[in-house]
Amino acid sequence: MSLIRLIDLPYLGDDRGSLVSIEANNHIPFEVKRVYYIYHTKQCVSRGFHAHKNLQQLAICVAGKCRFLLDDGVSRDIVWLDTPEKGLLIGNNVWREMYDFSADCVLLVLASEYYDESDYIRDYSIFCKKVKQ
Numbered sequence: 001m002s003l004i005r006l007i008d009l010p011y012l013g014d015d016r017g018s019l020v021s022i023e024a025n026n027h028i029p030f031e032v033k034r035v036y037y038i039y040h041t042k043q044c045v046s047r048g049f050h051a052h053k054n055l056q057q058l059a060i061c062v063a064g065k066c067r068f069l070l071d072d073g074v075s076r077d078i079v080w081l082d083t084p085e086k087g088l089l090i091g092n093n094v095w096r097e098m099y100d101f102s103a104d105c106v107l108l109v110l111a112s113e114y115y116d117e118s119d120y121i122r123d124y125s126i127f128c129k130k131v132k133q
């Protein structure tokens with residue numbers, strides 16, 4: 001089964017332009033406690049390289065594009081995020097890497113929890129051991 005869970009976000013554009021609206025617990029299955037965005041990522045830079053113990057996130061490329069690799073310790077899937085009209089849901093215990101950022105990429109992330117460094121698993125071998133327990 002693919003690890004890629006893409007959500008179609010409600011597009012409310014009209015002849016003036018585009019608008020997408022996202023409601024917590026309605027269009028996405030969690031309450032949003034934190035929002036962050038990643039932009040001006042240098043080309044050839046990869047980010048991520050961690051998993052979370054307890055965090056739901058929705059990642060949306062609101063401009064440009066980038067690639068996500070998701071890994072559950074058994075299989076890996078890769079997806080391009082290249083439209084503001086789709087969000088990638090990422091749950092617990094999923095290793096993620098982001099790369100191939102376009103120069104104009106703005107990656108918006110909605111998160112279910114406040115920032116907590118102790119929630120990160122940044123060592124791939126520890127991650128693999130944890131998911132195989």
Ligand code: T46
Nearest residue numbers: 034035036038047048049052057059096098109114115
């Ligand atoms: C994720 C992927 C998709 C904070 O202080 N608060 C925050 O809310 C965030 C997200 C980060 N930080 C600090 C932690 C680091 O010292 O900002 C620094 C850069 O974060 P990091 O290296 O973890 O960034 P990425 O792009 O590798 O990962 C981020 C998120 O951290 C992560 O949860 O799932 O984007």
